[in-house]
Amino acid sequence: MSNTEKRPTLKAVRGTRDLLPDQTPLWNRVEATARAVFARYGFGEIRTPVFETTELFARGVGEETDIVSKEMFTWEDRARAASEKAQQLTLRPENTAGVVRAYIEHKLGETGQLQKLYYIGPQFRRERPQRGRYRQFWQIGAEIIGPQSSGAESAIRDAEVLEMLASLLDELGIRDWKLELNSVGSAEDRVRYNAALREALAPVKHRMCEDNQRRAETNPLRVLDSKDEADQEIIDALPKIADYLSPDSAEHFAQVKAALDACGVPYHLNPRLVRGLDYYTRTTFEFTVTTGLGTQNALLGGGRYDGLSEMLGGPRAPGIGFAIGEDRLILTLQAQAEADGTSVAAGKLDAYIAPIGVEQNPAALKLARELRSAGLTVEVGDGSFKIGKSFGFADAVARKIVLLGEDEVATNVLTVKTFATGEQVKIGREQLAEALKA
């Protein structure tokens, strides 16, 4: 290719996106609120690697799930030295498996205490991209896990997590959220329920869509997830998990509901909510919203995973957790603001300093340094700009403009204009920081 030939432009990979500075303030506000709420409930942050061995997800999330069977970004990582082995690695499609792996690896259970851990970070799934569904997306999640003696299995933990989520969504200003709640029972309950589902599906499955015919064989629980219009009548008539819960599981679920009732957190029982990951036991839940997400209306999902640690070769460590789809949370907040005619955009800077000539550039930078160290948000122009151009730039990014010419430098009295009111005043340098905060 010759140097003059135009090269094709490169774009972000399908299903991934850039978040530009007009969007990131909202992301940062959401994350700061989540961190503050989690801290109030005694959660600490954990950061696990974005890639792990493929086996972690195969064992943890489950070979039969959509995620593991078709959505993972996996590669064969070649050995680089004789001391290294080649391995199959995968970009994490979710974070719970990684957190539980870390819990086991660092023997966090040996403290005897409940571990309350949260994370914020990107996850990767090779899904068909659409609004609210990306190949790199962010999750804000938390887990409560510990040895049985720490009370990790108690229903109060389930209710605490749900109450915390209700508080977080309220604090973020998410309206009209709906908590959908179910119990999928213990692993043993599910064996009996799966058998009942298989039996009920056997005479009718030939009338269902291809996906459901396959699921009816491989993982009948997944049939309950199906959105296929024509199959809904058959699915609604299938046996309900509630009728297959052991007395222990039923009692656990009753305790979760009683604690939610006591806290005044509303919920809707949804017997078809089984979730897409194999590790769930007992309580499962989703929070859905009506604004902004269309068909991808699940803002977050989670549940209890009492057997996961053992599936990963660890000690018995019951746990419960959730993952919020941060991209969807942001879309919801943006859609709500749009419906209200308000803005989620970041505010303007406190001041724009406009040197009148290039000779004032050093003094302008010095003034900006003073104001920034006083905590103000400040942009500095360039003395080569015509004054009209400086005013134009300043008006676009800042609430006030500070003019800095030869006189101002000599007298230390500055001219400040407030754009909203058009008011122009002279202010001594000593009072400038205070005046700009106003």
Ligand code: AMP
């Ligand atoms: P899951 O890990 O599948 O239980 O998903 C938890 C939450 O993550 C969902 O409720 C969504 O809000 C979000 N989520 C899952 N997959 C995606 C995706 N591909 N793009 C954006 N958000 C997602």
